[in-house]
Amino acid sequence: MNGYLDFEKPIVELEKKIADIRDFATGESVELSREIAALEKKLERLQKEIYSKLTRWQRVQLARHPKRPTASDYIKAWMTDFVELHGDRGFADDHAVITGLGKLDNLKLLVVAQEKGKDTKEKLHHNFGMMHPEGYRKALRTMQLAARFGLPILVLIDTPGAFPGVGAEERGQAEAIARNLREMAVLPVPIVVVILGEGASGGALGVGIGDRILMLENAWYSVISPEGCAAILWRDSEKKEEAAEALKLASFDLLEMGIIDKILPEPLGGAHRDPKKTFETAKTEVLAAFGELSVLPPEERLLHRIEKYRSMGRYTVDPELEELPSPVAGPEANQ
Amino acid sequence: MEWFKKNREGVAGGEKKEIPKGLWTKCESCGEIIFVRELEKNRWVCPKCNYHFRIRFSDYLELLTDPDTWKEYDRNITSADPLRFKDSKRYPDRIREARKKTSLTDAVVCGTGKIGGRAVSVAVMDFSFIGGSMGSVVGEKIARAIERALERKIPLIIVSCSGGARMQEGILSLMQMAKTSALLAQLQKKNLPFISVLTNPTTAGVMASYASLGDVIIAEPKALLGFAGPRVIAQTIGQELPPGFQSSEFFLEHGFVDMICERKELRRTINLLLEYFSGNGSPRA
Numbered sequence A: 001m002n003g004y005l006d007f008e009k010p011i012v013e014l015e016k017k018i019a020d021i022r023d024f025a026t027g028e029s030v031e032l033s034r035e036i037a038a039l040e041k042k043l044e045r046l047q048k049e050i051y052s053k054l055t056r057w058q059r060v061q062l063a064r065h066p067k068r069p070t071a072s073d074y075i076k077a078w079m080t081d082f083v084e085l086h087g088d089r090g091f092a093d094d095h096a097v098i099t100g101l102g103k104l105d106n107l108k109l110l111v112v113a114q115e116k117g118k119d120t121k122e123k124l125h126h127n128f129g130m131m132h133p134e135g136y137r138k139a140l141r142t143m144q145l146a147a148r149f150g151l152p153i154l155v156l157i158d159t160p161g162a163f164p165g166v167g168a169e170e171r172g173q174a175e176a177i178a179r180n181l182r183e184m185a186v187l188p189v190p191i192v193v194v195i196l197g198e199g200a201s202g203g204a205l206g207v208g209i210g211d212r213i214l215m216l217e218n219a220w221y222s223v224i225s226p227e228g229c230a231a232i233l234w235r236d237s238e239k240k241e242e243a244a245e246a247l248k249l250a251s252f253d254l255l256e257m258g259i260i261d262k263i264l265p266e267p268l269g270g271a272h273r274d275p276k277k278t279f280e281t282a283k284t285e286v287l288a289a290f291g292e293l294s295v296l297p298p299e300e301r302l303l304h305r306i307e308k309y310r311s312m313g314r315y316t317v318d319p320e321l322e323e324l325p326s327p328v329a330g331p332e333a334n335q
Numbered sequence B: 001m002e003w004f005k006k007n008r009e010g011v012a013g014g015e016k017k018e019i020p021k022g023l024w025t026k027c028e029s030c031g032e033i034i035f036v037r038e039l040e041k042n043r044w045v046c047p048k049c050n051y052h053f054r055i056r057f058s059d060y061l062e063l064l065t066d067p068d069t070w071k072e073y074d075r076n077i078t079s080a081d082p083l084r085f086k087d088s089k090r091y092p093d094r095i096r097e098a099r100k101k102t103s104l105t106d107a108v109v110c111g112t113g114k115i116g117g118r119a120v121s122v123a124v125m126d127f128s129f130i131g132g133s134m135g136s137v138v139g140e141k142i143a144r145a146i147e148r149a150l151e152r153k154i155p156l157i158i159v160s161c162s163g164g165a166r167m168q169e170g171i172l173s174l175m176q177m178a179k180t181s182a183l184l185a186q187l188q189k190k191n192l193p194f195i196s197v198l199t200n201p202t203t204a205g206v207m208a209s210y211a212s213l214g215d216v217i218i219a220e221p222k223a224l225l226g227f228a229g230p231r232v233i234a235q236t237i238g239q240e241l242p243p244g245f246q247s248s249e250f251f252l253e254h255g256f257v258d259m260i261c262e263r264k265e266l267r268r269t270i271n272l273l274l275e276y277f278s279g280n281g282s283p284r285a
Ligand SMILES: [Zn+2]
Pocket: B027, B028, B029, B030, B031, B032, B046, B047, B048, B049, B050, B051
């Protein structure tokens, strides 16, 4: 990838053309500036046209854009006096998740942030944002610490999934995630979760329980990645575009289904096109969410949290099913 | 979730008496030819190699609960196709076919019964319904089973058998992990015992939620247990997986189940645990 996505090609070409003309233009020329202005108008139209009707798969691509800001960028842009905390006190320090204390304006809080890294070296260090069990345990340890001192928790999610490896299974990946789901449900301090980029399945949910779930416009959050779903249901991982559509994994889908509370708008073309603006918009919303939560008595906040998750799911009640003949015993294996 | 693929077509749907008696069958594990009637008497465990054939939810109910104490709940809850999902088939068609094939309304059956005279809330998953996958219906029924335990102050027993979350309900399936686990936090707070039984296979979204949260976790021998699918892991590490990887025995060795229990010992073991958890007669804190 040359830093842009296939569907962005016309935009990138036009941008290059404008830049080239600028380079040629030595001194003032009315004619040239007029041409540039016309091209810029055309660029704006083109951007609106392309970016306003992104498919779900194109959004997935934007969420994975190599220039997309990662969690550490948000921490840098937002927080002061950041003190990182390391380790799960049992096995290791998982670099796929950054945990630490910091101040968001005047609000002291704990950050739990999945970090993918940027260049190859960083990506390897952070294991591409794929956590091991010790990462989930490190997150829980620091969250329970924060809870003891009344510090609210900010979770930043960006992961292609929990790490599928031998060591991860040996050390109880499933147990680590399950425990977090149960314990985060009853942590007595406010929790705000922001899905920054990729929210892949249990790997994301394992630190993703909260009172308010915010999601960047082009982020995705799903039970399985589009490729994974395509490989299983279509038996062809190239059917990822169909799978992305079918899974309804985009921010507006999740808002409609009541999974998230708010969409955080991104600049046209994605967060990487104007990171500063993205940070500002998101920060305002995060602070607003903590503000709303802080006025609720803790018991009420916890009740709301449990009720929020208790009510998730869509099913129908069909009295006729009571009449269905009762299933009977027998081995599945022997038929 | 990839255990979906292995979901066999055409599982037991008929009356028990219709299962052809006197037929021989081959053990899936050791290849031994076994008399079906003998296998049935042995709770579908191979007499030669101890392989535990996968059985239906009703077999577990018969195995675990006192006779004539079972009462099923929430049989009328069914899937709503919230995503209007279609791959090679429309999701509602998939549900309809599974229902016809299994006579189940979804992949879990919930109710109350007694074990050794003690009232319990029970949920048993059944792999024959879309690979035991968890969507909104499974999540809701498990949630209600937990709530029944809470309301009646009785222990909870869940027998799991699942390839994970159901893809056809997307993010809503994922959220069932959060929903069930949040309710289990309430159960834990009230000190009501939860015994989780893991059967072959229990993986992915179910393993990474309630199945892993038992106060005591019991696995059947040689069940496939784990978070990620073995094929995905093999791909990631670029080599074949060691033998016995992600088995019950592997889980026991690494400290993630309390015990491996043969089917014929399951009832006695659970009964005994419930007896212990009922305490020494002094009021519970
Ligand atoms: Zn055998």
